[in-house]
Amino acid sequence: MFEYESGHPVLRGLNVELEPGQVVGLMGENGAGKTTLVKQINGLLKPTTGAVYVDGVDTRETSTAQLAKKVGFVFQNADHQLFADSLHAEVAFALRNLDFSKEEIDDRVARYLELFELTRYKDQSPFLLSGGERKRLALASVLCVEPKILILDEPTQAQDALQKEKLLKFMDSFRDPEHILVLVTHDVEFAIKAVDRLLVLSQGQLIADGSPHQILSNPRILDRARLLPPQLTQFAHKLAEQFPEFPLNVATVSEAVEAVNQLIRSQR
Amino acid sequence: MLDNISLSIPQGAFIGLVGPSGCGKTTLARCLNGLIPHFHPGELEGTVIVQGLNSQDHHAHELAQKVGLVFQNPENQLVAPTVERELAFGPENLGVPRDEIRQRVETLLHQHHLEELRDKAPYELSGGEQQRVAIAAVLALQPEILVLDEPTANLDPLSAFEILQLIAYLNQEMQLTVLLIEHRLELVLPHIQELVVLNKGQLVARGPPREVFHNPIVAEIGVAVPGMIQLLKQVDNPRIRSTTPLSVEDAVNTILKEVRS
Numbered sequence: 001m002f003e004y005e006s007g008h009p010v011l012r013g014l015n016v017e018l019e020p021g022q023v024v025g026l027m028g029e030n031g032a033g034k035t036t037l038v039k040q041i042n043g044l045l046k047p048t049t050g051a052v053y054v055d056g057v058d059t060r061e062t063s064t065a066q067l068a069k070k071v072g073f074v075f076q077n078a079d080h081q082l083f084a085d086s087l088h089a090e091v092a093f094a095l096r097n098l099d100f101s102k103e104e105i106d107d108r109v110a111r112y113l114e115l116f117e118l119t120r121y122k123d124q125s126p127f128l129l130s131g132g133e134r135k136r137l138a139l140a141s142v143l144c145v146e147p148k149i150l151i152l153d154e155p156t157q158a159q160d161a162l163q164k165e166k167l168l169k170f171m172d173s174f175r176d177p178e179h180i181l182v183l184v185t186h187d188v189e190f191a192i193k194a195v196d197r198l199l200v201l202s203q204g205q206l207i208a209d210g211s212p213h214q215i216l217s218n219p220r221i222l223d224r225a226r227l228l229p230p231q232l233t234q235f236a237h238k239l240a241e242q243f244p245e246f247p248l249n250v251a252t253v254s255e256a257v258e259a260v261n262q263l264i265r266s267q268r
Numbered sequence: 269m270l271d272n273i274s275l276s277i278p279q280g281a282f283i284g285l286v287g288p289s290g291c292g293k294t295t296l297a298r299c300l301n302g303l304i305p306h307f308h309p310g311e312l313e314g315t316v317i318v319q320g321l322n323s324q325d326h327h328a329h330e331l332a333q334k335v336g337l338v339f340q341n342p343e344n345q346l347v348a349p350t351v352e353r354e355l356a357f358g359p360e361n362l363g364v365p366r367d368e369i370r371q372r373v374e375t376l377l378h379q380h381h382l383e384e385l386r387d388k389a390p391y392e393l394s395g396g397e398q399q400r401v402a403i404a405a406v407l408a409l410q411p412e413i414l415v416l417d418e419p420t421a422n423l424d425p426l427s428a429f430e431i432l433q434l435i436a437y438l439n440q441e442m443q444l445t446v447l448l449i450e451h452r453l454e455l456v457l458p459h460i461q462e463l464v465v466l467n468k469g470q471l472v473a474r475g476p477p478r479e480v481f482h483n484p485i486v487a488e489i490g491v492a493v494p495g496m497i498q499l500l501k502q503v504d505n506p507r508i509r510s511t512t513p514l515s516v517e518d519a520v521n522t523i524l525k526e527v528r529s
Contacts, residue, residue, distance in 0.1 A: 029424045030395035076422075077341070131340070132289025157421050158340075158451070160288040162490030186424050189495065226426035231454060231495045231516050238520045253495055257502040260523060264505055267527045 010036045011204045014050075020148075023171055023181045025195035025212060027188075029226035032201040034184045035076070038151045041182070042071040055148065069098060072147035076154040076184075078138040082126040087118055090126055091141045098145065112140040115170070131158040150174060153184045168194055188230045192216055192251050200225045213249040232256050239263070269295045271469045273314075279412070282439040282446045282459055284477070287466035288490040293449045296466065297417050299323065300447070302331035319412065329362065336406030340418040342398035346390035351382055351401050354390060358409045372408050380404045380434075396427025403434065413445045414438060420452055432456045454494040457514040465491060478512040 010033045018024055026034050039045040040052045043064040052059045055070055075081045084090035091109045100108070113119045116136040121129060126137055135158060143150070156164050171194055174181045185191050191198065192212050200208040200215060202225045208215045215221055217233050229237070232250050236259070240246040243263055250256040270292045277283055285293050298304040302323045305312045316323040319334050339345050348354040355373045364372075377383045380400055390398055399419055406414065416435065420428035432450070436459040439446045450456065463480040465473040467489045473480050480486060487493050496519040500508050508526050513519035 030422075030427060130290035131294070154422075158289060158418065160451070160490040161487075161492035163289055164492070186428070188425055226424040228425040228429060232499075234516045235496065235499070235519060238516065239523065242524060253498045253502070256495075256499050260499070260508075261504045263523070264503070264508075264527060 014206055016199065016206065016209070018180050018182070020180050021175065021177045022197055023175050023183065023195045025191045025198040026182060026184045026201065027186065027191060027198065027225060027227060028201035032225065033204040034201055035153060037201065038073070038153060038182060038184055041149065041151060042073045043067040069145065070147055071149045071151065072142040072145055073151045074138050074142045074153060074155060076157070078134040081138045082134060085125060086123050087113060087126060087137055088122045090137060091144050094141060094145050108144045112144040116140045132160065132163060135159065136163070148178060149180045151182045151184070154186065155183070156185060156187045156190045164190060188216060188227060192230050192233070213251065217248060269469050273471050275464065275471060277445060277447065279445055280443055282436070282461050283448070284453055284456070284460045284463045285447055285449045285466065286453065286463060286491050291466040292469040293466055294417055297337065297415050297447065297449060300413070300415050301335035301337045302326065302328040303337070332358070332411070333362065333409050334411055335413045335415055336409060336411035338403055338406055338414070338416040338419050340421045342395070342402040345402045346398060349389055350387050351390065352377070352386045354401055354405050355408050358405060362409065376404045376408055394427070395423050396430060399423060399431050400434070413447070415447045417449045418451065420450065428452055429455055451492065453492070454496070457494060477514060481512055
């Protein structure tokens with residue numbers, strides 16, 4: 001359980017274990033407790049009752065600074081996180097604090113600015129960037145530490161289609177036996193492509209844990225957590241009302257194209 | 269940031285403004301209510317005329333009565349201790365007479381279903397409620413033009429859908445001219461008359477959504493082509509391929525018609 005000093009409990013009766021190798025989505029209505037939950041993982045908040053273990057360590061028995069080496073957290077609002085005079089200094093900041101060598105710092109700063117297509121701005125102030133670019137900078141400045149657990153709070157906000165596509169590729173590259181990635185999002189279209197497992201919170205309680213396909217087409221869960229099914233799911237369900245053989249679990253446009261082609265062929 | 273843009277928006281139109289991250293959408297929005305050049309300093313060449321007023325010659329408080337601007341994050345916009353005071357804040361600052369303010373506030377509380385939230389502090393509200401209050405507060409100045417800069421970015425999907433329905437209603441029933449910057453365009457596409465596409469500060473395409481999404485440049489520069497349009501464009505059937513569905517129902521009906529013919 002967790003409650004803020006001022007109020008009633010935000011999270012109640014949660015029991016979740018995250019395994020390395022998974023990209024885990026976390027969804028739920030505004031105020032459901034998503035951000036409160038992920039702040040438990042990096043120790044910014046600690047449970048009022050119950051316990052949170054990260055890599056076997058109880059978060060109440062370690063410091064947020066120690067956890068920062070293992071858990072990277074990219075805030076929803078990049079402006080809460082950016083503060084340095086230049087993009088280079090912003091990305092180098094955490095690395096300096098963790099005592100990396102100057103060589104290693106320069107190398108990583110260059111690599112991560114490049115990865116997020118920000119190299120050309122490297123000497124500018126972060127505050128001259130657009131909203132979407134600031135978000136990418138926040139990502140670069142957390143990823144450069146190469147944490148084992150990465151938490152992204154609404155990373156697709158203000159990102160265009162090409163940037164989302166790149167983010168998806170990057171997230172795929174994080175899906176390995178060493179890493180856990182937690183994606184907090186309202187973006188159902190992105191979540192269904194990006195995550196292996198979906199957790200849904202509503203009013204501080206876990207109301208679903210399972211495959212994104214099953215959950216995002218379950219009207220009861222969608223309704224409680226103020227979610228809407230992805231358009232491809234809506235599309236599949238509408239066609240399946242007429243043609244029961246039409247597959248319901250289409251996640252990508254190309255899967256849907258294949259299913260439609262098959263439907264057309266079968267009706268000839 | 270913006271270069272060589274010539275754009276006139278007819279009264280009563282519902283325009284979607286799209287383009288890749290950093291292309292100048294927010295900059296253009298800020299030009300329309302005079303935040304540029306009066307609040308954000310910089311170099312402005314050319315003219316912006318809003319209902320006959322040149323934005324360089326008229327202060328932001330004058331333009332605010334013509335153009336209401338709603339930001340992405342309602343927290344950046346809400347300032348008063350209660351919802352009721354929030355709605356009164358704009359007209360109070362313009363010296364609108366007391367009775368008139370009271371009347372405007374009551375009308376807006378009623379129209380926007382905010383009566384029960386009247387005495388609540390904006391920070392006690394959910395994100396969707398905050399954004400409804402922000403929109404109502406902007407409307408308290410009775411602008412004829414509403415500019416919204418990603419108003420649903422922080423909202424859960426259902427709240428986003430409801431806000432976009434409200435915007436469509438304000439355009440259709442209240443005759444407001446709307447310029448909407450929005451990444452979840454698929455939720456309002458059927459209501460939008462024209463899309464304006466920016467890339468690197470320049471206007472690269474403009475027209476009804478069906479025409480604009482037909483233009484390959486839109487996908488090339490990174491604008492999200494709605495899934496339904498992408499889908500039908502790749503189906504092995506030339507008649508289906510030639511359609512541009514603006515909604516899920518549109519796409520399903522196109523396929524049903526073809527399969528049953």
